[in-house]
Amino acid sequence: MTLTLQQLNAASQDEATALLDGTYEHSAWIAHAAMAQRPFTTLAALKYAMAQVVAQASREQQLGLIRAHPELAGKAMVSQSLTAESTHEQSKAGLTNCSAEEFAKLQKLNADYNAKFGWPFILAVRGPRGLGLTRQQIIATFERRLHGHPDFELVECLRNIHRIAEIRLNDKFATQPDLGSELWDWHESLSAHSDPGFKENGQLTVTYMTDAHKACAQEIAARMRECGFDSVEIDVLGNVVGCYESDSASRSIHAVEMPKTLEKSAKKSLLTGSHYDTVRNGGKYDGRLGFFTPMMCVRELHKTGRRLPFGIEVVAFSEEEGQRYKATFLASGALTGHFNPAWLEQADSDGILMKNMLFAGTESAQDAMNKIAFLKRDPTNYLGFVEVHIEQGPVLNAMNLPLGVVTSINGSVRYLGEIIGQASHAGTTPMATRRDAAAALAELSVYMESRAAKDGDSVATIGMLNVPNGSINVVPGKCSFSLDLRAPTDAQRDALVNDVIAQLKSICERRAVSYTLEETMRVAAAPSDAAWQARWTKAVQATGLPIFTMPSGAGHDAMKLHEIMPQAMLFVRGENSGISHNPLESTTQDDMQLGIDAFMQLLNNLAQEKDQ
Numbered sequence: 056m057t058l059t060l061q062q063l064n065a066a067s068q069d070e071a072t073a074l075l076d077g078t079y080e081h082s083a084w085i086a087h088a089a090m091a092q093r094p095f096t097t098l099a100a101l102k103y104a105m106a107q108v109v110a111q112a113s114r115e116q117q118l119g120l121i122r123a124h125p126e127l128a129g130k131a132m133v134s135q136s137l138t139a140e141s142t143h144e145q146s147k148a149g150l151t152n153c154s155a156e157e158f159a160k161l162q163k164l165n166a167d168y169n170a171k172f173g174w175p176f177i178l179a180v181r182g183p184r185g186l187g188l189t190r191q192q193i194i195a196t197f198e199r200r201l202h203g204h205p206d207f208e209l210v211e212c213l214r215n216i217h218r219i220a221e222i223r224l225n226d227k228f229a230t231q232p233d234l235g236s237e238l239w240d241w242h243e244s245l246s247a248h249s250d251p252g253f254k255e256n257g258q259l260t261v262t263y264m265t266d267a268h269k270a271c272a273q274e275i276a277a278r279m280r281e282c283g284f285d286s287v288e289i290d291v292l293g294n295v296v297g298c299y300e301s302d303s304a305s306r307s308i309h310a311v312e313m314p315k316t317l318e319k320s321a322k323k324s325l326l327t328g329s330h331y332d333t334v335r336n337g338g339k340y341d342g343r344l345g346f347f348t349p350m351m352c353v354r355e356l357h358k359t360g361r362r363l364p365f366g367i368e369v370v371a372f373s374e375e376e377g378q379r380y381k382a383t384f385l386a387s388g389a390l391t392g393h394f395n396p397a398w399l400e401q402a403d404s405d406g407i408l409m410k411n412m413l414f415a416g417t418e419s420a421q422d423a424m425n426k427i428a429f430l431k432r433d434p435t436n437y438l439g440f441v442e443v444h445i446e447q448g449p450v451l452n453a454m455n456l457p458l459g460v461v462t463s464i465n466g467s468v469r470y471l472g473e474i475i476g477q478a479s480h481a482g483t484t485p486m487a488t489r490r491d492a493a494a495a496l497a498e499l500s501v502y503m504e505s506r507a508a509k510d511g512d513s514v515a516t517i518g519m520l521n522v523p524n525g526s527i528n529v530v531p532g533k534c535s536f537s538l539d540l541r542a543p544t545d546a547q548r549d550a551l552v553n554d555v556i557a558q559l560k561s562i563c564e565r566r567a568v569s570y571t572l573e574e575t576m577r578v579a580a581a582p583s584d585a586a587w588q589a590r591w592t593k594a595v596q597a598t599g600l601p602i603f604t605m606p607s608g609a610g611h612d613a614m615k616l617h618e619i620m621p622q623a624m625l626f627v628r629g630e631n632s633g634i635s636h637n638p639l640e641s642t643t644q645d646d647m648q649l650g651i652d653a654f655m656q657l658l659n660n661l662a663q664e665k666d667q
Contacts, residue, residue, distance in 0.1 A: 057229040060101070064094040077140050078105070078220045078227070081123040084116075085109060097599030098228055099457065099649060106217045106455035114209075121174045121212050127193065128153055128161040129175075140223055147187040148180035157190055164197045171201065172208055179218035183630060183643040184239050185225075210453070211632070217455060221645055234351055235648030241278065241347050245271055245331070246339040258336040258638065263379040264293060264412055271331050275346070275371045282350050283357025284369070291413065291426045293373030294386050295331075295346075298324070299353045302362035324366035325661065326432070326440045326620070329612055330375035330386065338640020340445040344627060344650070345612075346371040348443045352655050363658060364665040365438055372612050379403050387615040392431040396424050432619070439587050440616035441657065442624045443650055445642055447609050447635035451628035456603050457646040458653060460591045461624035464607045464614050465514075465541040466548045466580030472559075476568040478532025492534035493522055495566045502558050503538075506551065512606050513542040513551050538572075543606040545580050581614040584621030591625050594656040598649050609635075625653060 063071050068090045075086035085108045092104040109117060125141055128150045137145065145151060153161065168176040178196055182188040188196075200208060225231055246259050248267040253260035261267050275295045279287040284297035301322040329345025349369045356363070370390070377383035382398040399410035399420065414423050446452075451459050476490035500517050507515035519537040540555060542548035556572070563570050592602050605626070613622045627650045630641040 058227045060095055078223050082120050098230055100599030102221050102224060103600060118174060121177060124175055124177050126165045126175050128158055129165055144180050149190050160194060168201055172205055177212040177215045179215045181222050183641050185222055185644055232644045232648030234651050235644040238347055238351055238647045239644045242339045242343055245274055259333055260335045261333045263332055263374045282354035290430055292386050292389055295371040297369045299367040301366040302364055322365050323436055323438050324368045326368050326437045328370035328372060329442055329444060330372040332374050332376050334376050334636045337636050340640055340642055341635055344445050345443045348650050348654050351651050363662045375612055380409050384615045387612040389427050389430045390432045391615050391619045394427050399423060434620040437620050439621040440613060442611055442613040444611060444624060444626060445629050446626040446633050449633040450605055452633045457628045457649045458595050458600055459626040460588060460604045461607050461626055462583055462604045463543040464581040464611055465543050466545045467541040467578050468552050469576040470538040470572050470574050472536055472570060472572040474534045474568055474570045476532050479530045481528045481530055484530055489530050490568050491530050492568055493531035495562050495568050496534045496536055498562050499559050503555055506554055510547060513547060514608055515540050541608055543580055581617035583623040587621050587623035590657055591623055593660055594653040597656045598652055
């Protein structure tokens with residue numbers, strides 16, 4: 056029988072609990088407690104309420120929930136005593152058809168995991184797409200998590216239990232995240248393009264203007280055409296631009312012939328998108344979720360022949376990561392008119408100049424810059440810029456929240472430095488007379504950790520630390536290092552920077568060492584526009600989820616567009632504690648669906664505003 060929210064809301068607490076039987080393995084207390092939060096307006100609201108019950112439970116209750124779950128390919132499966140739900144899930148992942156070798160491997164892993172943690176290994180074996188993980192994927196995850204910390208593993212087990220419950224609720228309510236599933240497939244398809252040396256090892260690396268990068272651009276452009284965009288182009292920098300016109304058929308005619316994607320309808324457009332290049336051995340969703348989500352919304356509008364009182368321009372930015380050239384935000388910078396001509400003279404690791412890579416040496420510097428300058432957008436033609444992005448962090452994951460509204464993109468400052476002390480014999484130099492460069496930096500690192508924590512949302516990192524020509528029996532005489540300091544506002548960032556540099560000076564003076572420090576990057580914070588943040592808030596509310604606001608510690612293309620027009624972002628939760636810039640970066644079909652729903656709601660709400 057297909058369950059409905061209307062039935063669930065109308066039932067008594069005991070009846071409602073019975074209707075949700077099997078959602079959480081042998082743990083009806085979760086559904087019973089969650090029913091106090093009725094009425095539920097959406098399935099997402101029900102899922103969140105049940106997850107919150109678990110989050111607020113005692114550790115013993117949480118452990119009891121974990122232990123209520125059977126081992127993967129364990130005794131219960133062999134004896135056929137699994138619940139119907141668990142039987143379906145384990146068979147979906149092919150665990151009922153293990154080879155003798157695979158079965159023995161899983162039995163050993165189960166025993167080792169239980170011995171280390173005291174509870175069974177929990178994995179949502181139907182996976183982020185819901186179709187079932189392969190046995191190889193299950194074993195690889197098992198082996199990786201066996202080395203985890205008990206506190207992390209407890210949380211990870213609970214997260215997987217929530218995912219299991221989510222899929223079971225989808226089945227009970229006969230509701231599937233069809234658009235989210237298709238969006239997940241789009242990411243899988245695009246990830247097939249990867250640079251040589253990485254592709255062969257099953258790794259994803261897409262560097263600016265490589266063959267893999269160009270193949271991505273072609274696939275994105277083809278999919279835009281399939282979605283029903285009125286015009287699609289790949290510009291001179293590799294940006295893939297799709298325009299879906301407003302309900303006004305008229306277009307302004309420019310005196311100079313312009314690409315169709317730059318022709319504007321009489322009404323303004325909403326600009327949106329993100330990047331498709333990746334870091335080395337990165338994830339499939341960083342950036343790409345930001346153009347695929349609005350593309351899916353345009354497709355749904357096109358299916359019904361619907362136009363809005365504004366155009367939609369989606370840009371898949373060709374470069375954001377700065378992997379090939381020292382020109383981060385190269386692509387979005389061109390749209391804001393901030394492309395630096397000096398970038399064209401940069402050479403990559405193979406000695407290829409950017410201007411030759413882009414123009415094959417056929418363009419003069421002035422002609423090249425004229426073509427790039429042509430890409431600059433006039434902000435008066437746009438309502439603003441919005442971006443959907445995977446969170447790239449653990450916050451939403453820890454809160455069991457699929458979506459978060461971004462308040463600001465952190466401003467950052469980076470430095471490269473050296474501390475210069477005196478190299479000396481590790482055995483004969485007394486502790487009181489040492490001029491240890493590494494010890495000075497270690498002291499600074501500890502200070503940075505406590506100083507950033509005082510702000511709550513500032514972060515400070517020493518990402519590179521090197522003792523040149525170091526030796527096990529030599530007191531370090533030199534230490535090179537990097538500093539990365541970030542905060543949601545420039546004032547907060549600058550206060551952090553001033554304190555860290557003052558502390559560095561104090562430490563070096565006290566330890567009789569010297570230092571050098573070179574600022575290599577300074578990026579202003581990009582606070583979300585209040586009106587656009589409010590629009591994202593209203594859109595998320597329509598999904599039935601509570602509103603959670605947060606700053607973004609990572610940089611985004613929205614930071615560049617912020618320089619010429621209002622911007623605001625929406626975060627989508629990542630799996631695996633939100634890890635990013637890593638092959639483990641992931642999100643689920645359900646969370647993608649909620650991102651699509653929120654974006655479509657944003658469009659609908661904006662259309663109503665414009666019609667009033």
